[in-house]
Amino acid sequence: MTVWDRPEPPARPVPLDRERIVAAAIALADEGGLEAVSLRKVAARLNAGPMRLYGYISTKEELFDLMVDEVQAEILPEEQPGDWREALRVLAHRTRQAALRHEWLADLLGGRPTLGPNGLAVTEAELAALDGLADIDTAIRAVETVSAYFTGAIRREIANLRAERATGLSKRDWQRAHGPHVTRMLATGRFPALAKAVHDGTDVDAETSFATGLDWVLDAVAAKLTPPPA
Amino acid sequence: MTVWDRPEPPARPVPLDRERIVAAAIALADEGGLEAVSLRKVAARLNAGPMRLYGYISTKEELFDLMVDEVQAEILPEEQPGDWREALRVLAHRTRQAALRHEWLADLLGGRPTLGPNGLAVTEAELAALDGLADIDTAIRAVETVSAYFTGAIRREIANLRAERATGLSKRDWQRAHGPHVTRMLATGRFPALAKAVHDGTDVDAETSFATGLDWVLDAVAAKLTPPPA
DNA sequence: TCTCATGTTGATACACTGTATTTCCCCACT
DNA sequence: AGTGGGGAAATACAGTGTATCAACATGAGA
Numbered sequence: 001m002t003v004w005d006r007p008e009p010p011a012r013p014v015p016l017d018r019e020r021i022v023a024a025a026i027a028l029a030d031e032g033g034l035e036a037v038s039l040r041k042v043a044a045r046l047n048a049g050p051m052r053l054y055g056y057i058s059t060k061e062e063l064f065d066l067m068v069d070e071v072q073a074e075i076l077p078e079e080q081p082g083d084w085r086e087a088l089r090v091l092a093h094r095t096r097q098a099a100l101r102h103e104w105l106a107d108l109l110g111g112r113p114t115l116g117p118n119g120l121a122v123t124e125a126e127l128a129a130l131d132g133l134a135d136i137d138t139a140i141r142a143v144e145t146v147s148a149y150f151t152g153a154i155r156r157e158i159a160n161l162r163a164e165r166a167t168g169l170s171k172r173d174w175q176r177a178h179g180p181h182v183t184r185m186l187a188t189g190r191f192p193a194l195a196k197a198v199h200d201g202t203d204v205d206a207e208t209s210f211a212t213g214l215d216w217v218l219d220a221v222a223a224k225l226t227p228p229p230a
Numbered sequence: 231m232t233v234w235d236r237p238e239p240p241a242r243p244v245p246l247d248r249e250r251i252v253a254a255a256i257a258l259a260d261e262g263g264l265e266a267v268s269l270r271k272v273a274a275r276l277n278a279g280p281m282r283l284y285g286y287i288s289t290k291e292e293l294f295d296l297m298v299d300e301v302q303a304e305i306l307p308e309e310q311p312g313d314w315r316e317a318l319r320v321l322a323h324r325t326r327q328a329a330l331r332h333e334w335l336a337d338l339l340g341g342r343p344t345l346g347p348n349g350l351a352v353t354e355a356e357l358a359a360l361d362g363l364a365d366i367d368t369a370i371r372a373v374e375t376v377s378a379y380f381t382g383a384i385r386r387e388i389a390n391l392r393a394e395r396a397t398g399l400s401k402r403d404w405q406r407a408h409g410p411h412v413t414r415m416l417a418t419g420r421f422p423a424l425a426k427a428v429h430d431g432t433d434v435d436a437e438t439s440f441a442t443g444l445d446w447v448l449d450a451v452a453a454k455l456t457p458p459p460a
Numbered sequence: 461t462c463t464c465a466t467g468t469t470g471a472t473a474c475a476c477t478g479t480a481t482t483t484c485c486c487c488a489c490t
Numbered sequence: 491a492g493t494g495g496g497g498a499a500a501t502a503c504a505g506t507g508t509a510t511c512a513a514c515a516t517g518a519g520a
Contacts, residue, residue: 038476038477038478039477039478039479040476040477040478048498048499049498049499049500050478050479050499051479051480051498051499051500052497052498052499054479054480055497055498059478059479060477060478060479107341110382110385110386110389111337111385111389112389112392112393113386113389113390113393115411115412115415117415120412120415120421120424121420121421123421123424124420124421124422124423124424127423127424127427128422128423131423136426136427136430136431137431137432137434139423139427140427140431141439141442141443141446144383144386144439144443145379145383145442145443145446145447147382147386148378148379148380148381148382148383148386148443149375149378149379149382149447150378150382151378151381151382151385151386152340152377152378152379152380152381152382152383152385153374153375153378153382155340155341155381155382156340156343156374156377156378156381159340159341159342159343160343162342163342163343181345182345182350185345185347185350190351190354191350191351191353191354192354192358193354193357193358193361193369194350194353194354194357196366197357197366197369197370200366201366201367201370202367204367209371209374212371212375213371213374213375213378216371216375216447216450216451216453216454217375217379217446217447217450219450219453220446220447220449220450221446223446223449224446268505268506268507269506269507269508270505270506270507278469278470279469279470279471280470280507280508281469281470281471281508281509282468282469282470284508284509285468285469289507289508290506290507290508
């Protein structure tokens with residue numbers, strides 16, 4: 001046995017902390033989706049045994065919460081724009097961009113209350129944008145409505161994106177590519193409005209579709225903020 | 231050995247079909263949540279070995295899709311109301327009610343495109359409600375916006391409901407009950423708007439909160455349908 | 461009626477999972 | 491030098507989705 005084939009020393013354990021664990025989990029999820037995140041694999045990335053993680057997190061669900069909160073830090077813009085509308089729009093778009101960077105976020109978004117520091121900061125930013133422009137109850141309703149919209153919209157967008165990817169990237173001919181199933185369904189004549197929609201609808205890219213719906217919702221909010229002059 | 235203690239004959243296998251499988255899975259999920267649905271347990275409910283299911287479904291994901299589609303049948307109202315607005319509102323509320331009956335639906339809602347017969351029927355109903363009132367592109371945008379809203383709102387509502395249930399049913403004192411964590415966070419003064427919201431906000435029940443936001447979104451849709459007279 | 465093919469059913473197997481419990485080893489302190 | 495004690499690792503367990511394989515009941519053909 002020479003120095004060269006002498007086995008590696010047992011890899012002195014790297015000091016661990018939540019940040020490193022969460023970062024490893026996020027990396028794993030970015031590469032292979034949420035289902036690729038297992039405590040064993042996260043630990044392996046950190047040259048640690050699986051059980052070591054339990055000194056820092058108490059359950060896998062908690063790890064997911066931490067991952068979400070970590071990504072929510074990317075959502076906060078460096079500086080808040082003045083206009084409430086612009087502020088809310090930017091927050092929505094940045095959430096969407098975060099979800100496009102980390103598709104697994106779509107699986108977690110809205111799945112549980114966001115009580116981490118960054119999640120609270122996002123909510124704070126949303127509420128702050130409306131500060132002084134409406135009573136607190138209206139502001140809450142507005143924030144909840146807007147975020148319900150973009151949460152749902154983002155989830156659908158990612159879901160469609162995955163479906164397209166799975167059926168071999170098809171864009172316009174969604175119905176043909178997804179296989180004969182939907183086409184056959186539409187051909188039954190039981191869904192005339194839907195058939196017309198997929199046939200005659202002009203397909204717009206996901207971003208403008210997101211933006212348009214968002215603008216509608218913001219219009220609705222605007223109407224509640226400044227009551228129409230009597 | 232008498233007739234009485236003679237062992238049961240090996241339980242002639244009950245004929246199976248997708249409907250029975252899906253029904254068993256839904257029952258399991260209603261009782262113990264989505265995570266209680268395992269192919270083994272579903273099969274056990276039907277006096278079958280786990281592998282038998284693979285003659286009818288090809289993967290667990292597919293079973294989930296079938297469950298969602300089955301529940302979506304509950305969403306379609308027996309008769310469509312005349313007014314487009316009422317029609318969309320009813321569909322949204324019925325979706326919410328379905329999610330309250332089957333909380334696991336919140337975990338699946340929006341997670342993948344709803345391409346089953348009932349899912350298509352729901353979309354058809356939504357589109358049909360707007361038939362003739364707008365060009366097809368506007369109708370699509372409207373339907374997508376409304377359903378993005380209520381998808382997101384339902385998910386959040388269920389998430390909060392579960393969180394409340396977990397921390398020992400707390401209603402108003404959300405911040406105290408959830409534990410010192412959030413309280414401490416709010417006390418830091420880093421979230422003034424949020425602090426004011428939880429402190430001064432009047433808490434309304436989930437249903438009216440859902441309905442209010444929905445009305446706002448429907449207002450927005452209405453504004454796009456009938457362009458303001460020039 | 462006997463035989464054989466066929467196709468459905470159940471058993472077994474595998475590679476994982478999250479997590480509880482047990483073992484072990486290294487380091488600081490007496 | 492001995493001896494705790496504490497943190498890391500190994501092991502263990504009950505479960506998961508699904509592939510593979512063996513058995514068997516049932517139909518057709520002779």
